[in-house]
Amino acid sequence: MATQTERRTDIGPPHYSQFLHPIIKENYGKWKYHETLKPGVLMHVGETGTIYSVRAASARLITISFVRFMAGLADKYADGYLRFTSRNNIEFLLANKDNIEPLIKELADNGIPVGGTNNAISNVVHTQGWVHCHSSATDASGLVKVIMDDLFEYFGSMKLPNKLRIAVACCLNMCGAVHCSDIAVLGVHRTLPRIDHSTLGNLCEIPTTVASCPNNAIKPTTIEGKTTVKVDEDKCMYCGNCYTVCPAMPLADPLNDGISIWVGGKISNARTEPMFTKLAIPYIPNNPPRWPEVTSAIRNIVEIYVKNAKPYERVGEWINRIGWAKFFDLTGIEFTKYHIDDFRHAGTTYKRSVQNRY
Amino acid sequence: MAGEISVEQLADEMYGVVAENAGMKKMKAGDLTKAMIAKFGDQVSKQDCKSAIKLLIDSGRCVYGYYGGSSIELPRTEGAAN
Amino acid sequence: MSDDLKIPLLDELEKGPWPSFVKDLKTLAPKKPMVRDLLRQLEKSYQDKRGYWKHGGLVGVLGYGGGVIGRYSALPDEFPGVSHFHTIRVHQPSGWFYTSEALNELMDIWDAHGSGLLNMHGSTGDLVFLGTVTDELEPTFRDLTARDWDLGGSGSDLRTPSCCVGPARCENACYDTLELVDNLAHRFQDELHRPMFNYKFKIKAAGCPNDCVAAIARSDFGIIGIWKDNIQVDQAAVAEYVDSGFNVKEFVVDNCPTGCMSLEGKELKIDDSNCVKCMHCINLMSKALSVGKERGAALVMGAKAPIVEGALLGSVIIPFMEIEEPFEEMHDLLERIFEFWDEYGKARERIGECIERIGLASFLEQIELEPLPQMVTQPRDNPYIFYEEYYEEE
Numbered sequence: 001m002a003t004q005t006e007r008r009t010d011i012g013p014p015h016y017s018q019f020l021h022p023i024i025k026e027n028y029g030k031w032k033y034h035e036t037l038k039p040g041v042l043m044h045v046g047e048t049g050t051i052y053s054v055r056a057a058s059a060r061l062i063t064i065s066f067v068r069f070m071a072g073l074a075d076k077y078a079d080g081y082l083r084f085t086s087r088n089n090i091e092f093l094l095a096n097k098d099n100i101e102p103l104i105k106e107l108a109d110n111g112i113p114v115g116g117t118n119n120a121i122s123n124v125v126h127t128q129g130w131v132h133c134h135s136s137a138t139d140a141s142g143l144v145k146v147i148m149d150d151l152f153e154y155f156g157s158m159k160l161p162n163k164l165r166i167a168v169a170c171c172l173n174m175c176g177a178v179h180c181s182d183i184a185v186l187g188v189h190r191t192l193p194r195i196d197h198s199t200l201g202n203l204c205e206i207p208t209t210v211a212s213c214p215n216n217a218i219k220p221t222t223i224e225g226k227t228t229v230k231v232d233e234d235k236c237m238y239c240g241n242c243y244t245v246c247p248a249m250p251l252a253d254p255l256n257d258g259i260s261i262w263v264g265g266k267i268s269n270a271r272t273e274p275m276f277t278k279l280a281i282p283y284i285p286n287n288p289p290r291w292p293e294v295t296s297a298i299r300n301i302v303e304i305y306v307k308n309a310k311p312y313e314r315v316g317e318w319i320n321r322i323g324w325a326k327f328f329d330l331t332g333i334e335f336t337k338y339h340i341d342d343f344r345h346a347g348t349t350y351k352r353s354v355q356n357r358y
Numbered sequence: 359m360a361g362e363i364s365v366e367q368l369a370d371e372m373y374g375v376v377a378e379n380a381g382m383k384k385m386k387a388g389d390l391t392k393a394m395i396a397k398f399g400d401q402v403s404k405q406d407c408k409s410a411i412k413l414l415i416d417s418g419r420c421v422y423g424y425y426g427g428s429s430i431e432l433p434r435t436e437g438a439a440n
Numbered sequence: 441m442s443d444d445l446k447i448p449l450l451d452e453l454e455k456g457p458w459p460s461f462v463k464d465l466k467t468l469a470p471k472k473p474m475v476r477d478l479l480r481q482l483e484k485s486y487q488d489k490r491g492y493w494k495h496g497g498l499v500g501v502l503g504y505g506g507g508v509i510g511r512y513s514a515l516p517d518e519f520p521g522v523s524h525f526h527t528i529r530v531h532q533p534s535g536w537f538y539t540s541e542a543l544n545e546l547m548d549i550w551d552a553h554g555s556g557l558l559n560m561h562g563s564t565g566d567l568v569f570l571g572t573v574t575d576e577l578e579p580t581f582r583d584l585t586a587r588d589w590d591l592g593g594s595g596s597d598l599r600t601p602s603c604c605v606g607p608a609r610c611e612n613a614c615y616d617t618l619e620l621v622d623n624l625a626h627r628f629q630d631e632l633h634r635p636m637f638n639y640k641f642k643i644k645a646a647g648c649p650n651d652c653v654a655a656i657a658r659s660d661f662g663i664i665g666i667w668k669d670n671i672q673v674d675q676a677a678v679a680e681y682v683d684s685g686f687n688v689k690e691f692v693v694d695n696c697p698t699g700c701m702s703l704e705g706k707e708l709k710i711d712d713s714n715c716v717k718c719m720h721c722i723n724l725m726s727k728a729l730s731v732g733k734e735r736g737a738a739l740v741m742g743a744k745a746p747i748v749e750g751a752l753l754g755s756v757i758i759p760f761m762e763i764e765e766p767f768e769e770m771h772d773l774l775e776r777i778f779e780f781w782d783e784y785g786k787a788r789e790r791i792g793e794c795i796e797r798i799g800l801a802s803f804l805e806q807i808e809l810e811p812l813p814q815m816v817t818q819p820r821d822n823p824y825i826f827y828e829e830y831y832e833e834e
C-alpha cells in the first residue's frame with residue numbers, strides 16, 4: 001500500500017509537447033497546406049519541413065499486444081512518433097517519405113488496412129456494447145466489425161461524393177453521440193423495464209427513480225406492503241433512464257431488443273450547418289454474430305447515396321436536396337408511423353407547405 | 359463571516375447529513391454545500407464546503423458513489439456480484 | 441474449466457478484411473484469465489442476445505470521485521475472471537500524441553495491473569483501461585502517477601477535455617487547441633476529480649469550423665476556431681488548381697453556401713463580408729486558400745445525446761473571442777458558468793437542458809454576456825414577451 005506521503009494526485013495529463021515529432025514542434029502553428037498523397041496518406045507542409053501521416057485502421061477494443069506492435073512500427077518507421085484520431089485510427093508521423101510504402105506493407109501483412117481520408121468511410125466510432133455495459137441493447141464491437149468488413153472498399157478508396165461518417169451506439173444513452181453522423185446505428189429496447197419489486201425499495205431511491213423518467217411514466221406505488229414503482233405503459237419509450245439510476249429496472253429483452261438506423265447527420269460546418277440524424281429504419285432484430293440484415297441495409301443506403309449524390313454532397317445534404325419522400329422511394333425503405341416524431345417539438349417536423357415532388 | 363466554522367467542524371456536520379439520509383436520499387456535493395449554507399449562512403463559504411468534502415473523502419469517512427449521477431455516501435462493503 | 445476456449449459465434453468475427461477484435465483478444469486469452477472469461481461471457485451474450493453486466497458501484501481511488509467506473513459481471517460464478525471488471529480512465533495528452541516509449545510504459549503498467557484490454561480512446565477522449573479488480577485500482581494509480589499520468593473524469597464532474605490536432609498538424613487551426621485544453625485540464629483539476637456538478641460537463645476544442653472533435657454535438661462547452669477577416673488567397677495557386685483541371689467553378693464556387701465567390705478567368709474573388717466561414721472552399725483548395733489572420737473562436741454551449749430530454753446541438757453564446765494564453769478570460773467565463781449551474785441546475789440535468797428551461801436570455805444575463813443576433817437563427821415569432829421594464833405614471 002502506498003502511504004499518504006508518496007501519493008501524487010491532481011497532476012493532470014502530461015504536457016503534449018514531449019510527445020511531438022521534432023518536425024511538428026518546429027512547424028507548430030506554421031503549417032502551410034496539406035495534400036492527400038493517396039488514401040490514408042497525408043502530407044503536411046510547414047514553413048521548415050514536411051511530415052507524412054499514415055492512417056491505419058484499428059478496432060476500438062484492443063490489447064496491449066496490439067499497441068506494443070504499433071509502437072514497434074512507430075520505432076521502425078516513424079522515429080517513435082504516432083497519434084490517435086478521434087475515430088480510433090492510428091496515425092504514424094513520418095519524416096522520411098521513403099518509409100511510407102514499407103510501413104503500409106508491414107501493416108497490410110498484419111491485416112491492418114490504411115485509409116479513411118477525404119471522401120472515404122473512416123473508422124466507425126462506437127460504444128461498449130455487450131463487451132462492457134449494463135444497458136446495451138446490442139453489441140457494438142461486433143457490429144462495427146461486420147459493417148466495416150462489408151464496406152471495406154470505401155475505407156481504402158476515396159470514391160464517395162464526400163466523407164461518410166458512421167457511428168454505432170448500443171442504447172439511447174449514445175455514449176458515442178451518434179446523433180450527428182451520416183449513418184448511425186443505434187441499439188433500441190422495445191419493452192417496458194422489468195421491475196424487481198422485491199429489491200427496488202432497498203436498491204433505489206423512489207423519488208430519484210420517479211424523477212429520472214423524461215416522460216413522467218413512473219409513479220410510486222406499494223405492492224405487497226413494499227414500496228416500489230409502477231410504469232405507465234402508454235408513456236414509456238424504453239429509453240433506459242430509470243435503469244441508469246435504479247438497477248432494479250432492467251430493460252434487456254433478447255426477443256425484442258434490436259437496432260434502428262438513422263441517416264443524414266453531420267458535424268462540420270462545411271457548406272451546410274450541422275444536422276441531426278433522422279430515422280430511416282425503426283427496427284431490425286439482433287442477429288449476431290454478423291447481423292446480415294443490418295449490413296445489407298447500410299450498404300443499400302451507401303450505394304444509393306453514391307449513385308445519386310452530387311460531388312461533395314454529404315448524405316444529409318443529398319437527402320435535403322431530393323426530399324425525404326424521394327429518399328424512401330429510392331432506398332425502398334418503408335415509411336411508417338414511427339418515422340413521425342411525437343416527442344418534444346414534434347410539430348416543427350410536420351410538413352407545413354404543399355410543396356412536394358410528385 | 360466565512361471561516362468562522364472550521365473545515366473539520368463542517369466535515370463533521372456534513373457527515374451527519376450523509377448518515378441521516380443514508381438509504382433514503384443520495385446526497386450530492388451541491389446538496390451538502392447548500393445544507394451547510396442553509397444552516398450556517400455566511401459563516402461558511404463555498405470554498406470551505408469544498409475543503410470539507412475533500413477532508414471527508416480523503417479521510418475515508420465517506421466515499422463517492424455513482425448511480426446516474428455522483429453522490430457522497432457512507433462506505434459500504436463492495437457491491438460485488440456475489 | 442476446460443483449457444480450450446470454445447467461442448464459435450465470436451470466431452465468425454475473425455473473418456473479413458477489417459481488423460478483428462476477436463483475433464486480437466484471443467492472443468491475450470492464454471495469459472489473462474480476465475480476457476478469456478470476457479470472451480466466454482461475450483459468447484454467451486451473442487447466443488442469448490443480451491448483455492450480462494451489472495451496474496457500477498462505489499469504487500475509485502482514494503480522494504477521487506471520477507476516473508474509475510465500477511463494473512461487475514451478472515454471472516460471476518460462470519465467469520469468475522470478470523466478476524470485477526472495472527474501467528480506469530487515463531487522462532490523454534492533448535491531441536492524442538504519444539511516443540512509442542510512452543505507450544510501452546503505459547502498456548507495461550496495464551499488463552501488470554489489469555486485463556490488458558483498452559480503448560485508444562473512449563468517446564470523451566480518455567485512454568480507457570478496461571477490466572481490473574478493486575484491489576488493483578490504487579496500485580495502478582500509483583504507477584500511473586509515478587510516470588506523470590493522472591486519471592480523467594467520470595460521473596458528475598468536469599469530464600476530460602479533448603481537442604483536435606490543431607496547430608500541431610493542421611493549417612486550419614485558428615487558435616492553440618492543444619495548449620488551451622492542457623491549460624483547462626490543469627486549471628480545473630478539482631472539478632475534474634471531485635464531482636461537484638449536477639451532471640457531467642464536457643469541454644471540446646476544435647481549431648476551425650470543420651470541428652473534427654464534434655464540439656458542436658458532443659460538448660456542453662465547445663470552443664470552435666473561427667476568423668473575422670478575409671480568407672487568405674494565393675492567386676497563383678488558384679491558377680494552378682484551374683490549370684490542373686480541377687473544376688474550381690463547379691466544385692468550389694458553385695458550392696459556396698452564400699454564393700460569395702466568383703471565378704474570373706483564373707482569379708478567385710471572395711466577398712468576405714458575406715462569407716460564413718464554412719470551410720468548404722478552404723478544404724478543397726488547401727494550397728490556395730487559408731483561414732484569415734484575425735483569429736479566435738466561437739463558443740457554443742449545451743450539446744448532448746438524447747438522455748434525458750432529447751438531443752441538443754450546441755448553440756452560440758459568444759460569436760467571437762480571442763483565445764490567447766494565459767486564457768484568463770476563459771477561466772473567468774467557466775467559473776461564472778459553474779456558479780450559474782450550481783445555483784439554477786437540477787440533478788441529472790445537463791447544462792443545455794438547464795439553459796433551455798431557464799431561457800437563453802436569462803442565462804446570458806446571469807453569466808454577464810450581451811445578447812447578440814448571432815446567437816439565434818431568427819428572433820422570436822411569438823408575442824409572449826415577459827417585459828421587465830415599463831413606465832409608471834408620474
Ligand code: SF4
Nearest residue numbers: 128133136171173175
Ligand atoms: S450507449 Fe448505452 S449501452 Fe452503449 S456503452 Fe453507452 S450507456 Fe452503455
Ligand code: SF4
Nearest residue numbers: 213236237239240242
Ligand atoms: S424506460 Fe424511460 S420512458 Fe420508460 S419508464 Fe424508464 S425512464 Fe421512463
Ligand code: SF4
Nearest residue numbers: 604610647648651652
Ligand atoms: S477542426 Fe479544423 S483545425 Fe482542427 S483538425 Fe479539424 S480542420 Fe484542423
Ligand code: SF4
Nearest residue numbers: 696715716718719721
Ligand atoms: S468559407 Fe464557405 S462561405 Fe466562405 S467563401 Fe468559402 S465556401 Fe463560401
